Amino acid sequence: MGSNPLQLLIAIQKAFNHVPDDAICRVASALGLPISRILGDVEFYSFLSREPLGTYSVLMSDSITDWMLGSRELFLRLCGNLGVSPGVTRCDGLATVGKTSCTGMCDQGPALLVNGIAVANLTDERIDAISRLMEKQIPPVAWPDEYFRVESNIRRRGWLFQDWQGPILEGEVLLQEMTDAGLRGRGGAGFPTAKKWASCRDAPGSERYVVCNADEGEPGTFKDRVLLQHCAGRLFEGMALCARTVGAKRGFLYVRGEYRYLEAHLEAQLAARRDADFEIELHWGAGAYICGEESALLESIEGKRGIPRVRPPFPVTFGLHGMPTVVDNVETFCAAAAIAAGGGSEFRSLGTAGSCGTKLLSVSGDCARPGIYEYSFGVSVSQILEDCGAGNVLAVQVGGAAGSCLDASEFGRKICFEDLPTSGSVMVFDRTRDMREAALNFSRFFAHESCGFCTPCRVGTGILAQAMERISEGRGTEEDITEIGDLGGILKASHCGLGQSANRAVRDMLRKFPEHFEGGVN
Amino acid sequence: MKTVSLDGAVVPFAEGQTVMECALAANISIPHLCFLPGFLPHGSCRLCTVKIDGRLASACTQPAMAGQHVEIDTEELRQVRLSLLRMLFVEGNHYCPACEKSGSCRLQKAAYDEGMLDLHYRPWYPKRKMDASHPDVLIDRDRCIFCELCVKASRDVDGKNIFGISGRGIDTHLVVNSKSGLLADTDISAQDRAVEVCPVGAILVKGRGFEIPIGKRLYD
Incomplete structure (x- = not known):
């Protein structure tokens, strides 16, 4: 601390x-x-509050996948059980019940956070039991362990989960191996990793930092959760290799606050490291999706509001405390460590021409087997749907709320940088679903998560959400529909990617599933 | 000499200059609000959005680079600017006829310049806290456009560091650096650069009532 x-x-x-x-x-x-x-x-930060919250602070995960599993009904049930209004602390100070953006438990939702710790697989019974425990003032540490059990649900293992044990490559040799292997950032943007490390190493600065971005807040993404659980050692190794390559002495692992339940595990893994030359510190997020943007993440580590910086300069030259900094995703560091341990040539042989290797996908929504799937890049959406046991599929949202919504005619498209670049969120909607709900959920999400720095995003996401609220309540107008389309051009003027992509999914849904919105427009 | 193309005009620039700076030096106008020469560029209002080699960017933060093709006065960008101005108007309470700053307000001037004739979007009518605690200076937060010029001026010019920005998203608001959060508990003075620099009517000097006649105001 x-x-x-x-x-x-x-x-x-x-x-x-x-x-x-x-x-x-x-x-x-x-x-x-x-x-x-x-x-x-x-x-x-959403998890900080100036007003006193209850002894039990409950935040219901409000992702679209939670909605699809009945979270809104459970939320009302919990409020009813406790006799509280949403967001208002009970007058005896016992509990506050509110909502929060996706908690990364989409494969085992609905989920909530109680005093910051995740409880998944919610049912009516579990909500009632939790309500009773709270009324009896039993602290969460004394609640049944099973409430806090988080499954990993790894359904398909590939290259990344193999136990690479070759002699460890370092420095220039490693950079060359990563270049030859074609490793690109796994967060979605796909910047060549070796190039990033080399730029950081070559940038002038009295100190250097290595930062791992484990702030996966994109709705429907939970691969970092599973990697932190199963591959923390590999991750720290990847960060240390990077540190030795660029000449960094200190590193930070920025973990989203929603994964606080992993704290003891991560601290133990860190304590087990023996590397006097490179120290890694845990830095917890506190409920801000925008901090997944790398420059906002650095601001957050510096203890500031998570406002994305003006770029250029980029973090490799002007990063943490103004020093050259590598910021990479959990999956990227894990892949780098695997390449260093002999995985390079196999990595190169997998995937497509422009997207080498494999990608972890977080699959959730309407399917029989939600969970983590590792595929070689180039896998088609229809293959994923078949493997996860999804039938009667209407739409697939790839890349989370900021991603693209595909209809059945596009299921032949491929996951790779050339076609569908993604950090790995795949949400499945079957034909019983109303895409208006998803559009409402995503538009609210962006309005809630906009940092508020620039005009188009601060105001535009609000206008978008208001229009969707009206359409959802059946009191929308043709003007609202036009407005949602027009906002895209203005949102593109935003300061960062959050605003720039804020109406993409909603626009896709309006275009591809107009019949879902007709009922909302008068 | 390195050059950029600004709406077709070939303009030289010095290393380190932004697109905005080289446009200003060449007397080419790019509408702007949060940018003010002498202060670090902020890039929050986005009114200076231009298209650089096919991509939208804020001219005030984008470094000029040799061979850049910058579009400024196009129909698409006029629409973006108009929408941004409308957004700034509807998120706050900007009743020009009743505002002391009217005629000298950069938001109002920009709206006139861009030919904004209606709000287009539904107004939000915010109710942010007003601070009338200080004898000489007033904050009307409903008019703030979060340009942070007061934050920078107070910190870097006045050496007082009186202002900051807090909150998130649409709850973003101007805050005052004192235990009570009130202006009365700061050493602000009506002569501070932080007061003068406010482009809108969010920070006003008290004791004045429309003292400059219409026709003589800054932008009349």
């Missing part, structure tokens, strides 16, 4: 169920920072 403002505030929130104004002033004065900066943090 040390002197990092965000980590201090998370600890204060945990201890007092809120961050009192007095604490804001004290943290500011202790760290020699302006009060406005600390206040800015508290009012930016």
Whole structure:
């Protein structure tokens, strides 16, 4: 925790169920920072609150896949059981029940967070049992273990899950091997990893940092959760290899707050490392999707609001504390470590010409076997649907809320940088679904997660969500439909990718499934 | 000498200059709000959105690069600017006739320049807290456009560091650096650059009431 403002505030929130104004002033004065900066943090991150929350703070995961599994009904049931209104702390201070964006449990939803810890596989019975435990004031640590069990659901293992044990390549040899293997960033953008590492190594700076982005907040994505659980050692090895290559002494693993249940596991794995030359610190997020954007993530590690920076300069030259920094995704570091241990030539042989190797896909929604699937790049959507046991499929959302919505005519398309680049979220909708619901869910998501820095995103996501609210309630107009399409051109003027892609899925759904929206328009 | 093309005009630039800076030097106008010479570019209002080699970018933050083809005055970009202005108007409460800043307001001027005749979007009518605690300076947060010029001016020019931005998304708001959060508990003065630099009527000097006659105001 040390002197990092965000980590201090998370600890204060945990201890007092809120961050009192007095604490804001004290943290500011202790760290020699302006009060406005600390206040800015508290009012930016969803998991921090200035108002006291209940002894039990419950946040229901509000992803579209949770909705499809009945989360909205369970939410009302929980509120009813406890006699609370959404977001309002019960007058005896027992509980606060609210909603949060996707918690990364889409393969075993509906899910919620109780005092920051995930409870998945919710049913009416489980909600009732949890309500009783809260009324009896039994602390979550004394709740049945099974409530907190998180399955990994690895359905298809490939190259990444193999136990590569070859002699470890390092430095220039490793960079060459990664280049030859064709390793590109697994977060979706696909920047050549060796090039990134070399740029960081060659950039001037008195210090260098290695940062792993485990802030996967894209709705429907949960591969980092599984990699952190099963491959943390490999991940830390990848970060250490990067550190030795670029000359970094310190690294950070930025984990989304929703995965707090992994803390003990990760701390133990870190403690087991023996590397005096490279220290890795855990940095917890606190409920902000935007912090998955690499420059916002760096701001967050610096203890600021997660506002994406003006780029250029890019993190490789001007990163954490203004020093050259490599920011890579969990899967990328794991792949780099596997390539270093002899996996390079096989990696090269897999995938397509422009997308070598494999990709972990997080599959959820209407299918018999949701979970993690590792495929060689180039796999078709229809293959994925067959393997996960999805029938009668209407639509597939690839890439999360910021991704593309495909109809049945497009299921021949392929997962790869040349066709459908994605961080790995695949959400399946069968023919019983109303795509208007998905459009509403995504538009609300962006309005909630916009950082508020730039005009088009701050206001545009709100206008989009309002239009979708009206359409969902059956009081939309043709104007709303036109507006949603027109907003795309303006959102493209946004400061970062969040705003730029905020209406993509909704626009796709309107175009491909117009009949789903007709009932909402008068 | 390296050059960029701005709407077809070939314009030289110095290393390190942004597209906005080289346009200003060449007397080519790119509409802007949060950008002000002398302050670090911010890139939040996006009014200076231009198309650089086919991609939208804010001219104030984009470094000029040799051979760049920059479009400024196109129908598509006029529509983007118009929409951005409308968005700024509907998210706040901008009632020009009743605002002290009217006639000297950069948001209002930009709207006139771009030919904005209606709000188009439904207004949001925010109710953000007003701060009238200080004897000489007032904050009307419903007019703030989050350009952060006051934040920078107070910190870097006045040396007082009185302002900050807090919140997220549509709840973004201007905050004051004092224990109470009130302007009265700061050492702000009506002569501060932070007060003068506000492009809209969010930070106003008290004790004045439309003292400049219509026709003589900054942008009349």
